[in-house]
Amino acid sequence: GDSVTQMEGPVTLSEEAFLTINCTYTATGYPSLFWYVQYPGEGLQLLLKATKADDKGSNKGFEATYRKETTSFHLEKGSVQVSDSAVYFCALSDRGGSNYKLTFGKGTLLTVNP
Amino acid sequence: DTAVSQTPKYLVTQMGNDKSIKCEQNLGHDTMYWYKQDSKKFLKIMFSYNNKELIINETVPNRFSPKSPDKAHLNLHINSLELGDSAVYFCASSQDTRLNEQFFGPGTRLTVL
Numbered sequence: 001g002d003s004v005t006q007m008e009g010p011v012t013l014s015e016e017a018f019l020t021i022n023c024t025y026t027a028t029g030y031p032s033l034f035w036y037v038q039y040p041g042e043g044l045q046l047l048l049k050a051t052k053a054d055d056k057g058s059n060k061g062f063e064a065t066y067r068k069e070t071t072s073f074h075l076e077k078g079s080v081q082v083s084d085s086a087v088y089f090c091a092l093s094d095r096g097g098s099n100y101k102l103t104f105g106k107g108t109l110l111t112v113n114p
Numbered sequence: 115d116t117a118v119s120q121t122p123k124y125l126v127t128q129m130g131n132d133k134s135i136k137c138e139q140n141l142g143h144d145t146m147y148w149y150k151q152d153s154k155k156f157l158k159i160m161f162s163y164n165n166k167e168l169i170i171n172e173t174v175p176n177r178f179s180p181k182s183p184d185k186a187h188l189n190l191h192i193n194s195l196e197l198g199d200s201a202v203y204f205c206a207s208s209q210d211t212r213l214n215e216q217f218f219g220p221g222t223r224l225t226v227l
Contacts, residue, residue, distance in 0.1 A: 034215075036218075038155075041220075042206055042220055042221075043118070043206075043218030043219050043220045044157075044204070044206075044216075044218040045218070046215050046216070046217075049215070069155065089153055089157065100211055100212055101127050101159060101162070101170060102216060104156075104157045106155065106156050107153070107156070107157070108157040109155070114116070
């Protein structure tokens with residue numbers, strides 16, 4: 001079945017540091033890939049997505065590139081802010097039977113200190 | 115206006131009770147979902163409805179019964195609550211079943227004592 005593996009947290013960084021959160025996947029089909037973010041006490045929000053190989057998703061300074069050859073979709077940001085503190089989820093959407101389903105990684109807690 | 119809303123936000127109850135969580139979306143979406151997030155933040159889909167029809171049921175105990183009176187609402191009823199049901203339950207919606215983007219509600223934190 002489909003699965004998503006992302007780096008274990010928690011990750012603690014200082015403001016303006018470089019961020020990488022690794023994500024790899026296994027899928028039976030050709031999935032779309034997503035990063036969702038969950039701020040404290042809130043639901044998940046879509047951060048960025050990519051639907052085919054070599055696509056780069058970007059939003060709010062975050063980027064991730066769909067790498068089919070390495071089955072990866074690593075999240076990066078050049079300079080994190082305190083307001084980026086949240087849980088980040090990598091996810092894939094694949095078609096199982098007649099329906100699409102989102103499969104999530106276990107989430108990575110990011111804390112950014114001033 | 116809140117796109118996906120859930121009530122209640124917090125629910126504390128005793129083992130063995132029956133409770134319901136309500137979800138409404140005002141986005142005009144066709145597809146709605148229920149997810150369970152455990153204490154380690156792991157998120158797993160439970161159910162999905164498309165135009166009031168159940169399309170995904172992920173090996174959830176039959177104590178959990180979703181109901182969709184119309185495509186803007188998806189409620190979750192839980193019978194005979196158990197300690198292991200304690201979690202945060204998220205409702206979500208998407209335009210259709212192709213899952214280009216899901217919009218999540220704020221969550222309902224269920225605590226079973």
